[in-house]
Amino acid sequence: MIQFRNVSKRYGKKTILDNLTLDIKAGEFVILIGPSGCGKTTTLKTINRLIEPDSGEIIIDGKDITKVDPVKLRRTIGYVIQQIGLFPNMTVEQNIAVVPKLLNYSKEEIDAIVHRLLELVNMPYEENAKKYPSELSGGQQQRIGVLRALAASPPIVLMDEPFGALDPVTRDSLQEEVKKIQKKLGKTIVFVTHDMDEAIRLADTIVFMNDGKVLQVASPEEMLQNPADPIIKSFLGKHMNHENNAANLVASDFMRAKVLTVPKTKKTLECIELMSRRDVSSLIVVEEDDTYLGTVSVDKIRAQGKAGKEIKELVTVESMTVTRNSNAQEAFELLIASPTGYVVVLNDDNTVAGLITKTSMAKAMGEALWGEMTQ
Numbered sequence: 001m002i003q004f005r006n007v008s009k010r011y012g013k014k015t016i017l018d019n020l021t022l023d024i025k026a027g028e029f030v031i032l033i034g035p036s037g038c039g040k041t042t043t044l045k046t047i048n049r050l051i052e053p054d055s056g057e058i059i060i061d062g063k064d065i066t067k068v069d070p071v072k073l074r075r076t077i078g079y080v081i082q083q084i085g086l087f088p089n090m091t092v093e094q095n096i097a098v099v100p101k102l103l104n105y106s107k108e109e110i111d112a113i114v115h116r117l118l119e120l121v122n123m124p125y126e127e128n129a130k131k132y133p134s135e136l137s138g139g140q141q142q143r144i145g146v147l148r149a150l151a152a153s154p155p156i157v158l159m160d161e162p163f164g165a166l167d168p169v170t171r172d173s174l175q176e177e178v179k180k181i182q183k184k185l186g187k188t189i190v191f192v193t194h195d196m197d198e199a200i201r202l203a204d205t206i207v208f209m210n211d212g213k214v215l216q217v218a219s220p221e222e223m224l225q226n227p228a229d230p231i232i233k234s235f236l237g238k239h240m241n242h243e244n245n246a247a248n249l250v251a252s253d254f255m256r257a258k259v260l261t262v263p264k265t266k267k268t269l270e271c272i273e274l275m276s277r278r279d280v281s282s283l284i285v286v287e288e289d290d291t292y293l294g295t296v297s298v299d300k301i302r303a304q305g306k307a308g309k310e311i312k313e314l315v316t317v318e319s320m321t322v323t324r325n326s327n328a329q330e331a332f333e334l335l336i337a338s339p340t341g342y343v344v345v346l347n348d349d350n351t352v353a354g355l356i357t358k359t360s361m362a363k364a365m366g367e368a369l370w371g372e373m374t375q
């Protein structure tokens with residue numbers, strides 16, 4: 001478990017991490033994502049004390065990491081960066097063995113680790129162990145970089161855009177491998193990317209950062225369904241449009257925007273007249289400032305209305321309403337339950353935005369499935 005408690009970091013006047021509080025659970029694959037310069041790399045480097053915060057605490061498994069010797073700390077935390085950073089004058093085997101050697105593992109142990117890890121990424125020992133980094137492709141080098149970070153079996157692995165420089169095919173296969181390894185070995189991985197595809201593919205939890213702050217912590221699914229901020233929405237981009245279309249629809253997507261409203265001071269006879277001309281059986285009644293008051297049905301006016309009376313006396317106020325950003329499913333369920341056969345959609349300022357009827361709902365669903373419908 002890694003806990004950030006009010007962690008701040010400034011360079012000069014610029015705040016890079018702004019009172020960051022965040023829990024990373026043991027065994028989770030956590031992705032830090034956000035625009036360039038938002039503080040992802042800085043956050044990552046505070047975990048292994050390559051960067052020291054100005055204030056706040058980082059606690060790993062209950063221990064304040066400022067109380068742990070940084071060199072010792074780093075031996076328990078694997079670290080993979082984009083520019084691989086293999087030692088060019090060491091073989092693949094020697095590169096993987098760096099940390100186990102520092103930790104004084106026996107030669108047999110180290111041998112076993114190198115064999116097992118190379119097997120894990122389909123790079124057989126016999127063919128690869130004695131090669132130098134310059135004899136490997138970029139993708140193979142990056143694989144070895146990942147293995148090196150895993151060699152001493154650290155419970156935590158930090159990865160900073162480890163696959164950013166790879167071609168899409170190699171990236172895909174490495175993503176798969178890392179995910180497999182993480183599941184199999186139960187590692188806590190904190191992984192930085194600015195690629196939402198990668199985040200959705202790999203993450204148990206996505207932490208979206210902007211300007212040194214956390215905007216949202218959610219599973220990929222939750223984030224797709226409920227992005228907490230427009231900037232997250234724009235990062236989700238294409239994922240929002242198809243993969244999760246239905247989940248992202250809101251009430252206003254299903255409403256008819258042109259609706260007939262009348263002020264509450266309107267007289268009953270005028271209302272009856274209006275309804276019959278427009279061929280509707282009820283009206284939406286608003287206050288003087290256009291905010292929503294309620295509805296009134298033709299039946300109710302007929303039963304109780306007296307000529308010359310103001311409509312406000314006959315208004316039913318408990319009719320079904322949703323706000324325009326309400327989840328579409330909620331609106332749908334209300335519609336099904338609605339005795340009037342419609343649901344009123346309100347703007348944030350409580351004015352009327354539109355009306356969801358069975359017809360408007362059916363039309364919008366048709367459009368979602370088959371594109372724009374003709375009338």
Ligand SMILES: Nc1ncnc2c1ncn2[C@@H]1O[C@H](COP(=O)(O)OP(=O)(O)OP(=O)(O)O)[C@@H](O)[C@H]1O
Nearest residue numbers: 011012016034035036037038039040041042043194
């Ligand atoms: N040593 C430093 N001195 C001054 N400013 C710095 C230093 N290191 C980082 N910064 C600034 O801190 C901010 C956050 O940097 P960081 O590297 O954490 O961003 P990032 O989210 O990883 O971005 P990217 O996606 O581009 O890698 C940036 O504005 C950067 O310019």
Ligand SMILES: [Mg+2]
Nearest residue numbers: 040041042192
């Ligand atoms: Mg970075």
